[in-house]
Amino acid sequence: MAMNPIAMMQAAGRIKIFQEQHPKAIAFIQSISNGDLREGSVIELKVTTPEGKESVSNIRLTREDIETFNLFKNSQTGN
Numbered sequence: 577m578a579m580n581p582i583a584m585m586q587a588a589g590r591i592k593i594f595q596e597q598h599p600k601a602i603a604f605i606q607s608i609s610n611g612d613l614r615e616g617s618v619i620e621l622k623v624t625t626p627e628g629k630e631s632v633s634n635i636r637l638t639r640e641d642i643e644t645f646n647l648f649k650n651s652q653t654g655n
Contacts, residue, residue: 609649615639 595602620634635641 609645613637613642613645615642 615637617637618634619637620632622630622632624630
């Protein structure tokens with residue numbers, strides 16, 4: 577699957593904005609990416625709407641998931 581270069585540039589711009597608006601989230605992601613993300617680890621996501629409705633899901637990481645995270649992490653080098 578080839579990515580559109582314009583879409584990639586737009587995604588990079590959005591990631592930069594996210595980093596500026598949510599520095600604690602980026603710091604957390606960086607801290608866990610230095611060893612805590614390994615096969616068998618569980619990532620849990622919880623979303624709470626302004627009205628208080630909660631949705632929760634989780635995934636147990638596979639070797640392929642770790643490879644995907646590493647590709648993304650390596651693509652961000654220098655940012």
